[in-house]
Amino acid sequence: GAVVSQHPSWVICKSGTSVKIECRSLDFQATTMFWYRQFPKQSLMLMATSNEGSKATYEQGVEKDKFLINHASLTLSTLTVTSAHPEDSSFYICSAIGGTSGNTQYFGPGTRLTVL
């Protein structure tokens, strides 16, 4: 149980374009999802916390208009990187809480974004 998937697993895009990343909880209802960014050889950096049906709460320094988060259902949250630039290239990982997982976060496999 507590399986989280992400799609796509990797994406390459041109500078200025927008990219959408999906995070799904496959076998439980995720009341809360978290989005992280991880640069090489670093720890995970929390970007935002997303509760189903409400606006996401962004961490300090994360631009909400650039990183659009939608959590429209209990099994799906999306992160859209708008007008992507090379410095947005990173490994984006989501996690989910809900069901029998209690407050324990289960992570997706991550999405590697490369902006040319």
Place this chain on the structure above:
Amino acid sequence: GQQLNQSPQSMFIQEGEDVSMNCTSSSIFNTWLWYKQDPGEGPVLLIALYKAGELTSNGRLTAQFGITRKDSFLNISASIPSDVGIYFCAGQANAGNNRKLIWGLGTSLAVNP
């Protein structure tokens, strides 16, 4: 943001050796978690600790929640090559609706067969 002090930063050991890593915090946590991350993948939960003093095992892995609630350690016994990866500790305050995780910087483990 806040980060946990995790040590060592990296380890290079021989197959069969035991490994120990730990995390300390300046603040109290109600939950300690240990994750392993392989290259290009998301973290996988190894052990979750919910009670001060708790000692929990998962196969060759053993972790403890410190009595002060400000530290935790993870031991791996009889290491094998597939133990290679980065190990992260994470603490959770669980105060009110705050379920954010505070992360350590990771311990990179290399195992020489």
